Amino acid sequence: MSLSPDPMPAPPLIGVLALQGAFREHLRALASCGAEVRAVRAPADLAGLDGLVIPGGESTTMQILLERVGLMDALRDAVGRGLPTLGTCAGMILLARDVTDGRADQRGLAALDIVVQRNGYGRQVDSFEAELQVEGLDSRFPGVFIRAPLVLEAGSADVLAEHEGRPVAVRQGRIMALSFHPELSGDLRLHREFLKLVQGGGKS
């Protein structure tokens, strides 16, 4: 992985966890931003990545599959060693230090100092769209929230955006997590922000 602050001559290689959920949309969005992309479905797929995206999907399903195929420990190691990572919705839940009201056996990556409540905004009938003011973006971003996790505590993470007084976008070091779905919004700006973080420019 490159920590050069200058634009890299070769595009960064970004892996997208592709066990279940909206992984194709992330692969497409990142490719549109000029990144090389790889679907991650086995521990070997993590080798040589410059960044990782954990997409939206069913967090319980993703968690069970991660454990079943031996990818959870490999992922925890890679993220723990500083692999720049973006988690959206279910991905945010997997990155969180603590998850309230999850299943008792649920143990994620614990890579981000936040506490989230699964489906904290309610069931599907409470899913919503809202315009968000995100730090670093010059105009509002269309937030698509689907059975979204509610951030109860942001700990030592920086809050990049709030909705109705609750954090919905956070960053800690080179890990970014969103409770909404930029991959469904048709707006590539947050994927570009993540690529800046990967290339060393967005480090706090």
Add this chain to the structure above:
Amino acid sequence: MAASNGRSNVLKGGFKVKAGHAEMLKGGVIMDVVNAEHARIAEDAGACAVMALERVPADIRRDGGVARMSDPALIRSIMAAVTIPVMAKCRIGHTVEAQVLQALGVDYIDESEVLTPADDENHIDKHAFTVPFVCGCRDLGEALRRIAEGAAMIRTKGEAGTGNIVEAKRHLSAVAAQIRHLAGLNPAEMVHEAKLIGAPVDLLRQVQELGRLPVVTFVAGGIATPADAAWMMELGADGVFVGSGIFKAEDPARTAKAIVTATTYHDDPEKLADISAGLGEPMRGLEMASIPREELLAGRGW
């Protein structure tokens, strides 16, 4: 209906979050469950959602009579048992059954031919609801009529309760072939095609541009083994519904787990061999020719 809550710039029940929820289910398996215990088995196996109903399609087929929306008490008990999304079925056209399901807070409604149709002319106006709907289809025209009514997700019908994949494959291939056919049509021919298949021409144009349906498309009706599920994914399905195939199998928990893993690793035959090994007997299944025509479910809805 899509509505602002007045407090801020918040829109609930727009098509984006309805169709977007289906995007989150992709690559997953939605399992029919008839009680809280089954729901927990499905969730432990890695199902991305469960369909709460009183009887699986194989039993509905066996019992005959009118099949209706399930008891709200049963649906509530299943919603309380799991954290994954819970879907439930209403009869085709039965607007009030759908309103009841929305009031219960289910995450998706399946306006389903597996239940006895309540209206033989009209389906439900699904735009009028906050909760999203999934509907069945056998071909492209049927899929686009349902989307025109507001369906946010499509499943090809197959033949529910048979454990026989042949109809599921037929319907998925029919939709794919009709989509490929559009690629060669000019604008005037598109209008004629819309008339032929009974589809709104604007939606047909959208399909021609995208090269696929504008909403997530799962396969249903006859999936009984991990290989069945993987085959449907290989043919382009976004995910699978498994009804009777799990809890009519000899070992439901292992079968459920195997079908989930096979759906993720559908393009890896070596993994599929391991996944499929030693699962016990799958559901027994039915030959299509052995089913009287009037007992076929896929022809319900139009």
